[in-house]
Amino acid sequence: MIEIENISKSFGDKEVLKGISAKFEKGKPNLIIGSSGTGKSVLLKCIVGLIPPDTGSVEYDGVEFTHANRDQKTEIRRQIGMLFQGGALFDSKNVEENVMFPLNVLTKMSPAEKLDRVNFCLERVGLEGQNLKMPSEISGGMKKRVGIARAIVNSSNYLFCDEPNSGLDPQTSILIDDLIMEITEEYDITTIVVTHDMNSVLGIGENIVFLYQGTKVWEGNKNEIMHSGIKEFDDFVFANKVMQKLKNR
Amino acid sequence: METLGKYFIFLGTLVVNRESFRTYFNLTMEECIKIGINSIFLVSLVSFFIGAVTTIQTAYNLVSPLIPDYVISLVVRDMTLLELSPTIIAVIYAGKVGSSLSSGLGTMRISEQIDALEVMGINSASYLVLPKIVASLMMYPLLVILSALLSLFGGYLAGTLTGVITPYEYVYGIRFEFNEFTVTFALIKSFVFAFLVASISCFKGFYTRGGALEVGQASTAAVTQSVIAVLTADYLLAQLLL
Numbered sequence: 001m002i003e004i005e006n007i008s009k010s011f012g013d014k015e016v017l018k019g020i021s022a023k024f025e026k027g028k029p030n031l032i033i034g035s036s037g038t039g040k041s042v043l044l045k046c047i048v049g050l051i052p053p054d055t056g057s058v059e060y061d062g063v064e065f066t067h068a069n070r071d072q073k074t075e076i077r078r079q080i081g082m083l084f085q086g087g088a089l090f091d092s093k094n095v096e097e098n099v100m101f102p103l104n105v106l107t108k109m110s111p112a113e114k115l116d117r118v119n120f121c122l123e124r125v126g127l128e129g130q131n132l133k134m135p136s137e138i139s140g141g142m143k144k145r146v147g148i149a150r151a152i153v154n155s156s157n158y159l160f161c162d163e164p165n166s167g168l169d170p171q172t173s174i175l176i177d178d179l180i181m182e183i184t185e186e187y188d189i190t191t192i193v194v195t196h197d198m199n200s201v202l203g204i205g206e207n208i209v210f211l212y213q214g215t216k217v218w219e220g221n222k223n224e225i226m227h228s229g230i231k232e233f234d235d236f237v238f239a240n241k242v243m244q245k246l247k248n249r
Numbered sequence: 250m251e252t253l254g255k256y257f258i259f260l261g262t263l264v265v266n267r268e269s270f271r272t273y274f275n276l277t278m279e280e281c282i283k284i285g286i287n288s289i290f291l292v293s294l295v296s297f298f299i300g301a302v303t304t305i306q307t308a309y310n311l312v313s314p315l316i317p318d319y320v321i322s323l324v325v326r327d328m329t330l331l332e333l334s335p336t337i338i339a340v341i342y343a344g345k346v347g348s349s350l351s352s353g354l355g356t357m358r359i360s361e362q363i364d365a366l367e368v369m370g371i372n373s374a375s376y377l378v379l380p381k382i383v384a385s386l387m388m389y390p391l392l393v394i395l396s397a398l399l400s401l402f403g404g405y406l407a408g409t410l411t412g413v414i415t416p417y418e419y420v421y422g423i424r425f426e427f428n429e430f431t432v433t434f435a436l437i438k439s440f441v442f443a444f445l446v447a448s449i450s451c452f453k454g455f456y457t458r459g460g461a462l463e464v465g466q467a468s469t470a471a472v473t474q475s476v477i478a479v480l481t482a483d484y485l486l487a488q489l490l491l
Contacts, residue, residue: 045364048368049367049368050364050367050368070265070266071266073370074266074370075370076370077367077368077369077370078369078370080368080369080370082365082368084361084364084365085361086360086361088360088361088362088364088365089362090357090362090365091356091360091362101369102369104272105268105272105369105371105376106369106370106371154369160368
């Protein structure tokens, strides 16, 4: 479980996050949603330590992370897998080398063990046999799947996904969502997904935190989104015409 | 001053929280190929012509019959060892290798590849930059030695084929009152320049923010600042060591 307490962050005069607290439980996908520019990605980066928050703290299974020393942070980070918006695959390495990278740097596994593990993870994300392709030779959806394989290859306890569906067609988006859901449940890990895709919200939104202008204004699950009674949240949810029709039924 | 402070902090982060020696060894060897081996052609070409042109121009200026011809190669030798090979090649090195280092790291930064390393618990600065600096320190002095040899050879060919100097006089001038310290001085300069070009270029690339435009700007700034640093260090070393 990941617990954040009173996270605030400003860039210059602009207050991007205003005292956000939340709990993200393991074994089910946790979503951070909101319109563009509301601070979702900044919050995610504060949680993984890429951006230091101005105030507040982050705890990974009861272990304080924000104010931990370098070694303690490294210890926690080595249990983290992250899927970035653009995949963030290393351009100079092929699919196999990308997925194997955390094992090469962080473990002392033998080459055969590493290859077995990589093949297992590639198979898990539906990319068996694509080992030797370069990132420039694969589609956006495949890049995301390689990113997921790299995130789970080191048996991570925490999975973070920043806009996993951005730039993908609806079918591939559902595929990625399902994959995130399955992996989260199968490995019983704590997963946080940042998204503004309503399909994802309705599909995998077991625990949803809604941000509006840097503030948490609603928290619940996918079954409760129709009846929040909060204007900002309703404006976000029902901006989509399909959602409007659903509401009017 | 803020940038200078940030640069020194950046250098400090390279040596803390490192990965295993094996990891760095493999990366350093890869960088040696990218930085050193891939620069051989350009360095050779430039050095050869620098030597040839220096010989012809020195001969053109030494018109007095009182000055023996071997002075031409003596001048070429000292110019090559003291200045042309370490310094002019450093400027070319900054243009070729410095811009490549900076744009490579800048692209990694804007495409979140550096963030991906950080999230994995890897010291991205140390992992990405230290092998580049070590490879630069290993390869640039070798490039300077190659450059000096080819420059002298270029001068020999240009001088003897055009008839401005005989082969015997050229070799005599090269050996005349040779001071070994000029080689030591050239190598000291090459180590300093190698460090400056690699570290400044990596620094500019590593802290790139924005998009493709900023990567280009960082690359340009890396070359400009590396050249300024090289020329400043060149003067300081000459003042201190000669």
